[in-house]
Amino acid sequence: MPVLLLNKRYIVYLFSQLLSYLGDYQHLIPGIQLDTTRKIEIMRETKSPSFEAVTKNSNQFLFAEHIKEFLQEGIQENSHIHPYAEIIWIIEGSGKLYLDMQISELEINCMYFIRPGQVHKLHCDENIKGYVLSISKTLLEKDATGIQTSNSDAFINPLLNYGRIKVHDNYSGDFNDVIERIIREIRQPKEYANEILFRYFSIFLFYLGKQESVGSGKMIQNRNLQVYDQFKVLVDKHYKTKKLVSEYASELNLTPNYLNEIIKKVTGHSAGYLIRQRIVLEAKRYAIHSQVCMKEIGYNLGFSDMAHFSKFFKSVVGSNFTDFKNKQVGYALAS
Numbered sequence: 001m002p003v004l005l006l007n008k009r010y011i012v013y014l015f016s017q018l019l020s021y022l023g024d025y026q027h028l029i030p031g032i033q034l035d036t037t038r039k040i041e042i043m044r045e046t047k048s049p050s051f052e053a054v055t056k057n058s059n060q061f062l063f064a065e066h067i068k069e070f071l072q073e074g075i076q077e078n079s080h081i082h083p084y085a086e087i088i089w090i091i092e093g094s095g096k097l098y099l100d101m102q103i104s105e106l107e108i109n110c111m112y113f114i115r116p117g118q119v120h121k122l123h124c125d126e127n128i129k130g131y132v133l134s135i136s137k138t139l140l141e142k143d144a145t146g147i148q149t150s151n152s153d154a155f156i157n158p159l160l161n162y163g164r165i166k167v168h169d170n171y172s173g174d175f176n177d178v179i180e181r182i183i184r185e186i187r188q189p190k191e192y193a194n195e196i197l198f199r200y201f202s203i204f205l206f207y208l209g210k211q212e213s214v215g216s217g218k219m220i221q222n223r224n225l226q227v228y229d230q231f232k233v234l235v236d237k238h239y240k241t242k243k244l245v246s247e248y249a250s251e252l253n254l255t256p257n258y259l260n261e262i263i264k265k266v267t268g269h270s271a272g273y274l275i276r277q278r279i280v281l282e283a284k285r286y287a288i289h290s291q292v293c294m295k296e297i298g299y300n301l302g303f304s305d306m307a308h309f310s311k312f313f314k315s316v317v318g319s320n321f322t323d324f325k326n327k328q329v330g331y332a333l334a335s
Contacts, residue, residue: 061136062197064182067124070132076122079289085135086114089167089175093128097121101284101328104164109172111208112164117236119285131179139201165211178204227252228266231259232274239278240302245271280316287325294321 067088070076079098088097088111095106099120104112106124114120116137167175182200185193234248242248248271249259256271263271279301286297298309314320319327 061139061194062182062186062201063134064179064186065132066183067128067130067132071122071124071128079119079121081117081119082134083116084137085116087133087135088112088114088122089131089133089179090128091130091172091176093125093130095122095124095128098123099163100281101288107164107166109167109169110164111167111211119289133179133182133204135201165208168211171207171210174207175204178207224262224266227254227259227262231263231271235275235278239275239282240300243275243279243302245275248275276312276316280313283313283321284317284324284328287321288328 067090090106090108090110090112092108093106097104097106097112097120099114100118106112178200182197182204185196185200190196230252231248234242234251238247245259246256249256252259254262260271263269263274267274282301283297286292286300292300294310295306298306301309303309303312310321313324317324
């Protein structure tokens with residue numbers, strides 16, 4: 001009798017498809033209760049790195065919870081991505097945040113920011129205390145709150161770019177109060193719940209604007225930062241197909257030289273440098289989290305000539321693809 005050998009990833013894929021099927025017909029099957037507010041989609045190995053894509057209910061633009069509840073889901077211990085942003089506030093305890101090949105020791109009274117699409121995982125000790133806010137892309141958009149404040153335009157995305165912020169002791173109680181109010185409103189929504197959550201979130205941003213980013217001094221809110229934000233959004237969206245500064249400058253109705261000047265004022269690097277770094281970041285993700293070969297990775301990133309991709313990778317990273325991948329074995333095992 002022939003024996004059918006199934007790849008472990010394929011088995012997980014089949015199981016996820018079964019759960020999806022059951023979810024569609026849940027009302028017909030007595031005793032079946034499935035959580036439809038969150039799901040894990042296993043990415044196809046031939047197309048994407050082997051980390052999980054985690055999504056929330058698409059109708060929910062803001063979610064807040066205590067960090068222990070957040071960790072009980074079991075998702076955070078494995079490398080994953082999601083299409084929404086997260087803010088993690090550590091009040092007590094210790095742990096590590098793994099974020100796109102960077103490992104940070106969690107510090108008390110610091111907020112950590114995870115942008116949509118960043119590969120990350122979180123390891124915490126048993127004594128950890130804090131909160132996690134999950135924020136949809138809709139809420140990150142300009143004037144999404146409908147409240148005309150300086151926070152709603154050029155503030156949220158720059159904030160996410162800083163990575164982490166130290167919370168001043170004088171504001172700890174204020175943050176705690178507003179997040180607890182958000183949690184209560186989510187658990188027991190009242191009439192006009194969305195409007196209430198919008199306003200709580202605006203208050204949260206107001207307090208956040210009074211903090212300082214770690215190692216960056218006061219947050220800058222000006223036209224240059226707005227252009228930088230718009231540029232980063234465009235690069236994240238088009239880095240596979242657009243690799244020239246002139247292409248992004250055209251999208252922003254700026255000259256390439258002026259765009260470079262603005263980006264350098266904000267980051268200290270040229271626009272071209274950030275484009276190259278974004279391309280290489282994706283290549284590194286594939287190298288660490290998948291078994292996809294260099295040729296396929298290069299092709300996926302828009303390189304038809306593998307010699308060109310190999311040369312590009314080495315010029316940006318400082319080592320060839322194979323050497324880089326071998327050096328990252330320890331990080332991958334930790335994932």
